[in-house]
Amino acid sequence: MLFSGGQDSTACLAWALDRYAHVETIGFDYGQRHRVELDCRVHVRAALQAQFPRWARKLGDDHLLDLALLGQISDTALTDDRAIEMNAQGLPNTFVPGRNLLFFNFAAAVAYRRGLSVLVGGMCETDYSGYPDCRDNTLRALQVAISLGLDAPMTIDTPLMWLDKAQTWALTEQLGGSPLTDLVVEHTHTCYLGDRTHRHAWGYGCGLCPACELRRNGHESWIKAR
Secondary structure, three states, X not given: OEOOOOHHHXXXXXXXXXXXXXXXXXXXXXXXXXXXXXXXXXXXXXXHHHHOHHHHOOEEEEEEEEOHHHHHHOOOOOOOOOOOOEOOOOOEOOOOOOHHHHHHHHHHXXXXXXXXXXXXXXXXXXXXXXXXXXXXXXXXXXXXXXHHHHOOOOEEEOOOOOOOHHHHHHHHHHHHHHXXXXXXXXXXXXXXXXXXXXXXXXXXXXXXXXXXXXXXXXXXXHHHHO
């Protein structure tokens, strides 16, 4: 499970724990501005184990990889202290080229060594920032390439691919009720700026960056639809 410590990956981790007999998590330190998410990973895993006994026995090892090189070759608002804006290609300058491609390749290498065959990620094409490495076609092609390259079948699961943020909140409630949604609010981190000083109904963040905007709008829509 590609686990960043954010809302989407936490929802996917709960989904995977509900579905599979054994789940291991993997995270990446690539010099991101919101590195606080790496601390949130620890809190979320501990809370899941403490509050959901049925999942605790399924949650295996955690792997944290140092991908500092990715941050060194990136020139983005996700790795440098700069304003978030659209670039000439029509993408937000928070796009880190190749990030998810590298994440899945490293995850596949670890999974192969651990005897695991399913890779789960929180990518979404319905309610997202336009990143090309979050698109379903990209990940379907990557699944084929990884499986061929390892000479072993690897499945890439993206349970949020066709859900918007409101539906992600609903899925979280369906999987773990109020305890899980409360955990998402209090302990996950999605804000691109790494702001943990401002507490909102939907969680912590600056409230202004694209990630916070998506999370806030999704939460408001979910609350209205309940």
